[in-house]
Amino acid sequence: xxxxxxxxxxxxxxxxxxxxxxxxxxxxxxxxxxxxxxxxxxxxxxxxxxxxxxxxxxxxxxxxxxxxxxxxxxxxxxxxxxxxxxxxxxxxxxxxxxxxxxxxxxxxxxxxxxxxxxxxxxxxxxxxxxxxxxxxxxxxxxxxxxxxxxxxxxxxxxxxxxxxxxxxxxxxxxxxxxxxxxxxxxxxxxxxxxxxxxxxxxxxxxxxxxxxxxxxxxxxxxxxxxxxxxxxxxxxxxxxxxxxxxxxxxxxxxxxxxxxxxxxxxxxxxxxxxxxxxxxxxxxxxxxxxxxxxxxxxxxxxxxxxxxxxxxxxxxxxxxxxxxxxxxxxxxxxxxxxxxxxxxxxxxxxxxxxxxxxxxxxxxxxxxxxxxxxxxxxxxxxxxxxxxxxxxxxxxxxxxxxxxxxxxxxxxxxxxxxxxxxxxxxxxxxxxxxxxxxxxxxxxxxxxxxxxxxxxxxxxxxxxxxxxxxxxxxxxx
Numbered sequence: 287x288x289x290x291x292x293x294x295x296x297x298x299x300x301x302x303x304x305x306x307x308x309x310x311x312x313x314x315x316x317x318x319x320x321x322x323x324x325x326x327x328x329x330x331x332x333x334x335x336x337x338x339x340x341x342x343x344x345x346x347x348x349x350x351x352x353x354x355x356x357x358x359x360x361x362x363x364x365x366x367x368x369x370x371x372x373x374x375x376x377x378x379x380x381x382x383x384x385x386x387x388x389x390x391x392x393x394x395x396x397x398x399x400x401x402x403x404x405x406x407x408x409x410x411x412x413x414x415x416x417x418x419x420x421x422x423x424x425x426x427x428x429x430x431x432x433x434x435x436x437x438x439x440x441x442x443x444x445x446x447x448x449x450x451x452x453x454x455x456x457x458x459x460x461x462x463x464x465x466x467x468x469x470x471x472x473x474x475x476x477x478x479x480x481x482x483x484x485x486x487x488x489x490x491x492x493x494x495x496x497x498x499x500x501x502x503x504x505x506x507x508x509x510x511x512x513x514x515x516x517x518x519x520x521x522x523x524x525x526x527x528x529x530x531x532x533x534x535x536x537x538x539x540x541x542x543x544x545x546x547x548x549x550x551x552x553x554x555x556x557x558x559x560x561x562x563x564x565x566x567x568x569x570x571x572x573x574x575x576x577x578x579x580x581x582x583x584x585x586x587x588x589x590x591x592x593x594x595x596x597x598x599x600x601x602x603x604x605x606x607x608x609x610x611x612x613x614x615x616x617x618x619x620x621x622x623x624x625x626x627x628x629x630x631x632x633x634x635x636x637x638x639x640x641x642x643x644x645x646x647x648x649x650x651x652x653x654x655x656x657x658x659x660x661x662x663x664x665x666x667x668x669x670x671x672x673x674x675x676x677x678x679x680x681x682x683x684x685x686x687x688x689x690x691x692x693x694x695x696x697x698x699x700x701x702x703x704x705x706x707x708x709x710x711x712x713x714x715x716x717x718x719x720x721x722x723x724x725x726x727x728x729x730x731x732x733x734x735x736x737x738x739x740x741x742x743x744x745x746x747x748x749x750x751x752x753x754x755x756x757x758x759x760x761x762x763x
Contacts (some may be wrong), residue, residue: 328531377427379398603747650748
């Protein structure tokens with residue numbers, strides 16, 4: 287490991303009630319009434335929190351700030367538009383992206399929501415992403431998970447938490463359950479009812495309109511999902527039984543709604559889709575959960591970080607360009623993790639958070655450091671000293687070697703360290719050079735000692751690929 291530094295909705299008086307879905311048509315939009323529920327709000331929150339722990343142990347979350355920020359922005363906008371009668375102050379809506387290719391999304395009691403990368407990639411507009419999220423959010427706001435658990439008999443599920451988790455996880459993580467994630471869920475709650483699905487569609491359309499999204503995008507996304515599904519159907523469709531005339535009734539509801547402050551700027555959505563296309567392909571849920579099971583069986587890092595299974599560097603390389611600053615080629619199965627002054631390239635399982643800091647155990651970091659002395663040796667010493675402060679077991683194995691680096695004079699050394707995360711020895715390869723204004727440009731490669739010889743060949747190939755653009759000579763740092 288290396289440490290581096292609203293307005294309530296209008297409701298007409300009800301004239302008719304349909305069982306559970308409680309659809310009342312008088313004038314304008316459909317009225318929704320939450321189903322009966324014998325559980326408390328706090329039980330929703332507790333069940334969702336426990337289920338979220340299991341989800342995040344089994345599925346790989348995307349560690350990309352731009353993708354995460356995009357999804358969170360949509361989610362927060364939608365959450366602010368939940369009608370007052372369905373708002374619960376105890377609920378905390380959170381939004382995370384799962385790095386799997388399946389077209390799926392799900393939400394847990396109390397507010398945790400997970401959107402698959404495959405769902406974002408399949409959408410044609412930001413509104414389509416918002417449509418699926420509004421649907422899932424409606425299940426939470428209407429407390430469908432605990433309402434469905436309320437209908438269980440004592441013979442079907444053995445505990446309150448088991449009923450609630452079963453109702454939700456069984457209906458949203460069907461593949462994960464079937465792949466042996468050991469959630470311990472029965473089959474009594476394999477999915478939400480068609481009535482609950484229709485409720486979530488209708489309430490979701492109201493939330494969308496109030497948040498500035500065209501509810502017809504929800505209907506369009508369901509069409510997109512059906513078109514992609516083929517014979518087998520994506521997981522979302524098998525988890526969410528399709529009520530009859532879904533496309534028709536959502537569009538009819540949309541015609542009765544006024545979109546408030548419409549969202550028209552699509553640049554953020556296009557940027558995120560382009561960003562996802564540049565990343566290595568995401569695994570399927572099946573592949574990811576199998577890896578998750580291996581991680582669980584291996585145990586945890588001291589201090590709570592998960593031990594990740596790290597695949598060897600790919601023989602195929604891809605090019606990454608940091609604006610007009612530099613160009614680099616890295617193994618195709620490494621993901622870029624940019625921050626303000628650095629970019630880290632690491633494989634899945636080789637990076638994460640540890641005690642509030644971003645760390646990586648396999649991969650490379652590219653960055654710059656201000657250098658007041660304008661002396662390469664002194665600046666490199668200062669960088670090593672700074673690394674030693676956050677990595678107290680870092681030791682120099684040898685002096686510096688003079689090299690040619692990115693067409694410039696540079697220095698190279700290899701350092702030894704003991705990872706605070708794995709408690710295992712690792713080696714760190716450091717390359718430095720200077721830009722024309724004296725700024726230090728550096729590349730750090732990290733790998734466990736028992737894998738270092740294989741990684742060192744990759745580090746050398748990556749360093750040889752680096753091209754500094756002219757703009758980098760006038761460094762912004």
